[in-house]
Amino acid sequence: MEDSRKYIIQLIIIVVAIIFLIKLFSIQVLDSKYAQAANSNIIHKVVEYPYRGLIYDRNGELIVYNTPQYNLVVVPKDVRHIDTVKFCQLFNITKAEFEEKLQAAKKFSYVQPSIFLKQLSNKDLARVEDYLVDFPGFDIHARTTRSYTHPTLSNALGYVSEVSKRQLERDTADYYRQGDYMGQSGIEYFYERQLRGKRGVKYKIKNVKGVDKGDFEDGEYDTLSIPGKNLTTTIDINLQQYGEELLKGKSGSIVAIEPSTGEILALVSGPSYDPNLLTGRQYSQNFALISQDTAKPLFNRPLMAQYRPGSIFKIIQALVALQEGVINRNTYIPCIMYPMKCHYHGPGETLVGAITQSCNPYFYNVMKRVVNQGISSDTYEDTRIGLENWDRHVRSFGLGAPLGIDLPNEKQGLVPSVEYYDRAYNNRPWKFSNIYSIAIGEGENLVVPIQMANFAAIVANRGYYYIPHLVKSIGDSGEPLPQYKEKHFTTVDSKHFDIAVEAMAKVVESGTGQYRAKLKDIEVCGKTGTVQNTPLPDHSVFIAFAPKVNPKIVVSVYVENAGQGARAAASIASLMIEKYLIGHTERPQIEEYVKRGEFIY
Amino acid sequence: MSRRDDISSNIDWLTVFLFFAIAIMGWMNIFAAVYDEASHQSIFDLSLNSGKQLLFIGTSIILIIVIMVVDFKFYDTFGYFIYGGIILILVFVLVFGREVAGSKSWFELGFIRFQPSEFAKFATSMAVAKYISSMGFRMDRLSKQLVLFAIIGTPAILIILQGDTGTAMVYSVFILVFFREGMSPTLLIxxxxxxxxxxxxxxxxxxxxxxxxxxxxxxxxxxxxxxxxxxxxxxxxxxxxxxxxxxxxxxxxxxxxLKPHQQNRIKALINPDADPLGYGWNVTQSKIAIGSGGFSGKGFLKGTQTKFDFVPEQSTDFIFCTIGEEHGWLGSLVIIFLFVTLLLRIIYIAERQKWRFARVYGYCVACIIFFHFAVNIGMTIGLFPVIGIPLPLFSYGGSSLWGFAILIFVLLKLDSHRMQVLVH
The missing domain is CATH 1.10.287 (Helix Hairpins)
Structure with missing residues (x-):
């Protein structure tokens, strides 16, 4: 009995030891969760946010920059042994506020940092920085927000805001984290990859009080943050501002392009908004206001507003017909007011006169000659062949498809095709008499203002264009994206463009443009357009380039509900040309006229 | 001089070796627990716990020499006096003691500070051994049992009054000794x-x-x-x-x-994850530190959890975390093996005593060390509520080390004279 008790005690000791060893084996060897927990105890990931690239105008003037913003953030997990009284004194908040904010942070996440106090001033920052060590779990995060030197160009620049939940879900590359900023429209969106740079990550070792104890594994896993690339835009900020000034109080757009390069000098959309409204603290509040505005300031009209081309389209008809060889410059067609009406300009015209006088029956005939060339004896079949051919020519002018500008949401316009009419007539047969209204730019045709500007550039270049773009240099490369260095030729030979140039020069010299678009020392070539918009007043349209020889600038102007193209649009276009070429206007009365804005009388 | 009087040949050198082996390992782990890479400290630095612990080990050698020199009959003769003296000191501490971390169990004499409760275990063992070995003692008598419970209960209650429930709980282990000496197992069961x-x-x-x-x-x-x-x-x-x-x-x-902190310790045992930052903190962090050690550990002075203060009380009650983290399961195995060997050796020594006083005393020593060993390691790995008692010979602390040195070496002294007892 006594002896067995001796063994019982020894057995108890050995059993306890074995239980310990089994338990230790399970937590040390079998279960890896403790090792991970140990790492997450000591390793703190510090994300270094790169500087977002700056944006300059074509002359090196700064347009968009970054402003630092300091937030006090808290990680509730790490908040321990805090002297609340001292904390509240330091940050000048009440105990109740402190508790409330901490509760809110805990609700958001126990381990993720959340903002405790927003946007500390530089003065506050200097005052509190040294005391932060006493408050484990609290830290200062510096982030930057966008700032703008001029209250202009907002629709082209776009804006930056926190990445949305949907964007996070669509981010298959898994780059973005909640709370990251991302370009949401305009250049900021299109060049997001170049502008954002690359986040850096540092792994720091910290002790239980959050005191830094150096780099984890000597920084082997750290990555440096790479700042975003600066962009040099093609925009002339002075011209841009002038354009916005002219379009103030009106609805419409101005596009100015340097034809020899496709660089966009000005991209005005009216009405617009101040880009500084969509940055920093008031973002959400202002965004709600702007997006609900009935004047649609977020609607980027140069790219998104679709109009019928109007009589500007007659130049394209003429060029296509010349290329097809169905007319020449001396082709005379009487104006019989049928099947289309015309205004009274004379009994008939040759080509240049028909363009400057905008004769409707003339171009009805021109298009008929292009489309019905008698290739097939079947009229229906012949029209199909002819329209297909016509379509190919017209599309080579960059119409009917997005041009590929470096901005999102570009609309494509519409160039009706054979398939289009088949659909429209539900596969019943159709022929030229069903479609002829497209001959004069009415009917199904749709264009966007940037396409019209590009067309003016094609005429200015006598037959080719570069895709219009807003950024001429990414970083220090001095180069735009490769697609913007490629010449695009139309299907019309260069020689035919002289007639178009001649006609456009004549429009300004002695035609509809002579009263408001003619300049003293600069030979401007232009074409008015009046887009019917019944029952509201017509849209006023004008495209132009100058000077006639070696053109430096092309302009397309759309002013909605402002009547004839010769008034509002022609005035604005010529003022833009003056501003760009000589720096000021020599016709203050025209400037005054535009700013007054009374175009219909 | 007969060979019998030659202590060095009669002393149990295996136990002496185990004592110093555990103490030296403890000392090194105390250094690891307080080590700070940045400040280039030495393990001998007297401003560190490791330096002080070395000092305590050194002074314990003086204590051991004194124990060896004192006549072995002294303990039997003066057992009750020692016990009475320590009870008086415990009462005295209760009145005049210094409060450290909520417990009024410290006693200050000039620059020396010590915890009388660490020595009360020894005194109680003396009294228990003396009473059980006394003439006419019969374990089956209820009156004798009551006296035994009074002997262990008195210091335990005084220590509870000091606010150190953990140390008081050690006295419950004497029931195991009583069991060995013939008490019915009913109470134990x-x-x-x-x-x-x-x-x-x-x-x-x-x-x-x-x-x-x-x-x-x-x-x-x-x-x-x-x-x-x-x-x-x-x-x-x-x-x-x-x-x-x-x-x-x-x-x-x-x-x-139970007091709130005691309630929390029990809650932490059952579900430490319920409040990992509150009452579950100690257990959670302790398990993380040990668990992160893996099979062979992170290496000496390479532990991160202990070094960066995630584990509280790391050089005293939670010293086992350092072993677990830096030396892994193998290191834990070595330490547990050393303790089990020590415990079985002490029981072996106790069993070879012909003198009942010495045998009972030997069992007291084994059971006290066993209780500390089981509860301390058990709490660090979440098998036992957090009770603030040290790992014998291993944890930092002079009083604790000296207390266990006295316990063990008095047994060795008695053991070295076991042949003489026969003559006696």
Whole structure:
């Protein structure tokens, strides 16, 4: 009995030891969760946010920059042994506020940092920085927000805001984290990859009080943050501002392009908004206001507003017909007011006169000659062949498809095709008499203002264009994206463009443009357009380039509900040309006229 | 001089070796626990816990020499005086002591500070051994048992009054000694059963299952009784009712008798993840530190959890975390092996004593060390509530080290004279 008790005690000791060893084996060897927990105890990931690239105008003037913003953030997990009284004194908040904010942070996440106090001033920052060590779990995060030197160009620049939940879900590359900023429209969106740079990550070792104890594994896993690339835009900020000034109080757009390069000098959309409204603290509040505005300031009209081309389209008809060889410059067609009406300009015209006088029956005939060339004896079949051919020519002018500008949401316009009419007539047969209204730019045709500007550039270049773009240099490369260095030729030979140039020069010299678009020392070539918009007043349209020889600038102007193209649009276009070429206007009365804005009388 | 008087040849060198092996390992781990890479400290630096611990080990050698020189009959003769003296000191501490971390168990003499409760274990062992070995002692007498419980109860109650419940709980281990000396195992079994029921009650949220289980067990026991007398059935019934009462009272004990910090320690044992930053902090961090060590550990001075202060009390009560983290499962195995060897060796020594005083005393030493060993390591790996008692010879602390040195070397002194006792 006594002896067995001796063994019982020894057995108890050995059993306890074995239980310990089994338990230790399970937590040390079998279960890896403790090792991970140990790492997450000591390793703190510090994300270094790169500087977002700056944006300059074509002359090196700064347009968009970054402003630092300091937030006090808290990680509730790490908040321990805090002297609340001292904390509240330091940050000048009440105990109740402190508790409330901490509760809110805990609700958001126990381990993720959340903002405790927003946007500390530089003065506050200097005052509190040294005391932060006493408050484990609290830290200062510096982030930057966008700032703008001029209250202009907002629709082209776009804006930056926190990445949305949907964007996070669509981010298959898994780059973005909640709370990251991302370009949401305009250049900021299109060049997001170049502008954002690359986040850096540092792994720091910290002790239980959050005191830094150096780099984890000597920084082997750290990555440096790479700042975003600066962009040099093609925009002339002075011209841009002038354009916005002219379009103030009106609805419409101005596009100015340097034809020899496709660089966009000005991209005005009216009405617009101040880009500084969509940055920093008031973002959400202002965004709600702007997006609900009935004047649609977020609607980027140069790219998104679709109009019928109007009589500007007659130049394209003429060029296509010349290329097809169905007319020449001396082709005379009487104006019989049928099947289309015309205004009274004379009994008939040759080509240049028909363009400057905008004769409707003339171009009805021109298009008929292009489309019905008698290739097939079947009229229906012949029209199909002819329209297909016509379509190919017209599309080579960059119409009917997005041009590929470096901005999102570009609309494509519409160039009706054979398939289009088949659909429209539900596969019943159709022929030229069903479609002829497209001959004069009415009917199904749709264009966007940037396409019209590009067309003016094609005429200015006598037959080719570069895709219009807003950024001429990414970083220090001095180069735009490769697609913007490629010449695009139309299907019309260069020689035919002289007639178009001649006609456009004549429009300004002695035609509809002579009263408001003619300049003293600069030979401007232009074409008015009046887009019917019944029952509201017509849209006023004008495209132009100058000077006639070696053109430096092309302009397309759309002013909605402002009547004839010769008034509002022609005035604005010529003022833009003056501003760009000589720096000021020599016709203050025209400037005054535009700013007054009374175009219909 | 006969060979018998030559202490060096009669002393149990294996125990001496184990004592120093554990103490030296403890010293190195104390250094690892306080080590800070940046400040290039030396393990001998007297401003560090490791330097002080070396000093304590050094002074314990003086203590050991004194023990060896003193006549072995001194302890038997003066056992009650030593016991009485320590009780007086405990009362004295209660009145004049210094409060450290909520416990009034420290005593200050000039620049020396010590904890009398660490020495009370030795004194109580002396008194228990002397009483059991006294003429006419019979374990089966209730009156004798009551005296024994008074001997261990008095210091325990005084220590509880000091606010150091953990150290007081050590005295419960004497029941194991009484068991070895012939006491009926009923108390031991009842105590263990009560503890199991207590824990079960906490782990099973719905007490109804427990009641059903208890009644079922009672019914089975009744079914197996061959001669069903009224008395036997009543006995089982009473047992069932008592256990049900214990279950019923657990909530009351937990929420009304235990102090808040004691309640939390029990809650932390059951579910440390419920509040990992609050009451579960110590256990959670301790398990993280040990668990992150893996099979062979992170290497000496390479531990991150202990070094960066995630584990509290790391050089005293939670010193085992350093072993677990820096030396992994293998290191833990070595330490546990050393302790088990030491415990079995002490029991072996106790068993070879012909003198009952020495044998009982030997068992006291083994059981006290065992209790510390089991509870301390058990709490660091989450098998036991957090009770602030050190790992013997290993944890930082002079009083603790000296207390265990006295316990062990007095036994070795007695052991070295075991042949003389025969003559005696």
């Amino acid at each position: 009842l105590g263990t059963a009560a503890a199991i029921i207590f824990i079960l009650t906490l782990l099973v949220p719905n007490h109804l299952y427990l009641y059903i289980g208890i009644v079922a067990i009672g019914a089975i026991v009744v079914a197996f009784i061959k001669k069903k007398t009224v008395a036997k059935i009543a006995f089982v019934l009473a047992g069932v009712l008592i256990i049900a009462g214990v279950i019923r009272s657990v909530d009351y004990v937990i929420s009304d008798i």
